[in-house]
Amino acid sequence: MGRRLEGKIAVCTAAGQGIGRRVAERFLEEGARVYATDLDAEKLKGLEALGEVDTAVLDVTDGRAVGSYMKTVDTPDILFNCAGFVHHGTVLDCDDKDWDFSFDLNVTSMHRTISALLPRMLENGGGSIINMSSAASSIKAAPNRYVYMATKAAVIGLTRSIAIDFIRKGIRCNAICPGTIESPSLEARISALGEEVGGVEKARAMFVERQPIGRIGTPDEIADLAVYLGSDESRFTTGTTQVIDGGWSL
Template sequence: MAASGKRLIGKSVLITGAAQGIGRASAMACRNEGAHVIATDLNVELLKELQKEFPDIQIDHLDVTDEDEVKSVINKYTTQSDATKNISVLFNCAGFVHHGTVVTTTTTDWDRSFTINVKSMFLLSKYTIDYWLKSKVKGSIINMASVASSMKGAQFRCAYGATKAAVIGLSKSIATDYVEKGIRCNCICPGTVDTPSLRERFVTLGGGDAEKGREEFTKRQKMGRLATAKEVAAMVVYLASEETAFITGTEFKIDGGWSL
């Protein structure tokens, strides 16, 4: 399939959590807009399926919670012989949704949530920005936050909402520290998005009944439907492009009016 657009020609986008859902949709969308895409995930088998469909997408295993592996992957994709393939956009998409209240959430749940959802973004951003500063790259970081954060409380999302509020704060901090270096950082705050991981949570919310769970998730969306991964991926393309060259430190809601 030939690229359908030219909005990201000259960009090299590294995406975490790219094996399925929003990450996969974003890898495809960025690739179709002319970007060189580096798709990373723990699930290499699903990444291979993506690469089979799009052979020009690079794929790699990445545990976003392992600092040594993060350093290794960032180093690998900032020292490529073809400099145009070195990272110029980072999309921190990998994440984990814990179901629980402040009472039912254990310290293990809390720590795991912050490690996967916040520490990972800290690590990826730290080592990517270090490369950008040394190489004078004016890069863009896009962090996956959520409306369930400092924007809105959501039932049974104690640890998750806290981590996503932290992501918003982290994004603003990065934006403030590096705006004068030409490095941007923004975050995307979706409502409920129809993805494979959400479908697993249908069963939990529905008490074992997946269809009941879907209905409950859909009820809270005032438009009467869930978002698609492609709709979020369109925002990723926008924030990776030069169309947003004057935007940094901003949260973009894609929530179907949930927060109204």
């Protein structure tokens, strides 16, 4: 097993399941000390078996809670922003409440964590910020993803802005833009679509069909990329949108 993050400290949001969980696990396996947060404490159990981890319940839509929590963590070398929500529908299905919640969780939460930790990262000589965006953004259009696409395009803008503003101060900031990835969120969307199209298996086949590579991606594949972006191997990489979508955006 490699130790590509030996001696590094990482903060990970939404680390309880799916991509966030697997990234937190891989960071631990690669030698990092990890501060792992989620809304559900139960979902964070088991991480301690993999390495040095501190777990906490954190609502990243609560600005005060984020600010208070970030004061308790050691200055990180890596910040992995993973919290997010996929709203289904067009502009006609999106009211102000849907719009505000999606932007609060998908974009503003990143602003909160970065604002809280960036000054200390700068004092520490730099670090790597990794933001979860999506291939369904300014990269590729997807039907019935109106506000989701708007938020994920905003994440790309946020990422590039951080990258250019602090490029000479040791901060690297990159966005990961996945295609369709196996996760609890995907399973929920497949289940919902199954009710519309006549079965879960038919719905799953529809998701697979849109992937030119012929399959759905795995959290492991996203975690591999996150480890690279968090490690010194990517020290010349900043401001990028790392598309990992099985050719969907081709």
